[in-house]
Amino acid sequence: MTEVLPGSVDTEADTDTDTDTDADIDADETEREAVEQERARLREFVTGLSTDDIRSGGWFTKLCAQALRSYTEKATWEYFQQKYQGVPADGIVGQQIKLAARYAMIEGGITSSVYTGTIAATIGSLGGASPATVPAGVVTFMVDLTYITQLQMRLAHDIAVIYRIPLDVDDPEDMMKLVRVAFGIKAGEVARGSLKFVPGLVRQVLKKYYSGPVLAAAKSLPFVGKHLLQRSIIKFGIPGVGIPLTILVNRYTTVASGRHAKSVFRAEAAVIELADTLVRRTRHPRLMLWVAWLVINADGRIADAENLLFQRLTRLVRERHQIDDGQLADVVTIDPDEVWQRVDAEPGDLGDVLDAAERVATVDGDLNPQEKAVIAELRKRCLRR
Helix, strand or coil: CCCCCCCCCCHHHHCCCCCCCHHHHHHHHHHHHHHHHHHHHHHHHHHCCCHHHHHHCHHHHHHHHHHHHHHHHHCCHHHHHHHCCCCCHHHHHHHHHHHHHHHHHHHHHHHHHCCCHHHHHHHHHHHCCCCCCCCHHHHHHHHHHHHHHHHHHHHHHHHHHHCCCCCCCCCHHHHHHHHHHHCCCCCCHHHHCCCCCCCHHHHHHHHHHCCCCCCCHHHHHHHHHHHHHHHHHHHHCCCCCHHHHHHHHHHHHHHHHHHHHHHHHHHHHHHHHHHHHHHHHCCCHHHHHHHHHHHHCCCCCCCHHHHHHHHHHHHHHHHHHCCCCHHHHCCCCCCHHHHHHHHHHCCCCCHHHHHHHHHHHCCCCCCCHHHHHHHHHHHHHHHCC
């Protein structure tokens, strides 16, 4: 079967209207068929799980391997550029979030149509069921859970691709970054065992295994699976709510996931764009790097955005100007006096360096007093010329 992307339905069917046209009806039928096909594939996946897989969160590790590997080969930047030719990244992302939310609602309706009060009861049977046997009610529950989990993970991946943020799903660090963004998990939460809804016993296990630096990211995946499992049980555990809640919760969590991914990856894309602009405009690439690193270290801490910006600056300076500054790379604690000597020794107008410093200082928010002091000193030295 052809892999179905969250945004694979024609955009002509995306317009909301007060009345259903034939095109709208056809689109709905196409979407429903696509959802049914994906649910059938996931049902095969779920029936291959054991109750231990579900209880331990191991289902999530297995789903990650299945959900992304072949998908990422198709969901490329070129694919989205061809599909949405001429549309800026923000517009494409908006469409992807809207389409994914619609798929989530359709799936919620399908799940609710087969939902009965016994499903919530059979979820509880996992505690005493045979490790090799998954009750039929749990299969229905898990198909919904794996569908929404896969949809939101793929949506986050799509948004990263559209904003041209490189992610390697074979790299455990990149994989955990994608997982954290897709499901709103803050960096370090898994390592500290502070995921919401995780029982106290599980928190103790997390602290035991992650008391030091974060280990291989893949080891964290089962704990994320537990978190998602418990979050989904809450949706199904409320009796008497039926179809409306399942549809609305599916939509809400998918839209929230997409918007969070947009916020994170758009911010990273803006930092990467800034690095490209600074390197393209500078006439003093080596000096710009020294000044930028001084500004970044001015307050004694390095924010994620600053770290990303400097990594990109050094890479672009190396690629475009063939400058690989070994002296700067060896610096442990940057000495302002050395930077000022470099500034004073450079002839000509340094307006480009001053502009770069000002923009670097704001990449993590408003200027703090230490950054203002560095900028003021740099401005004074530039005006002496």
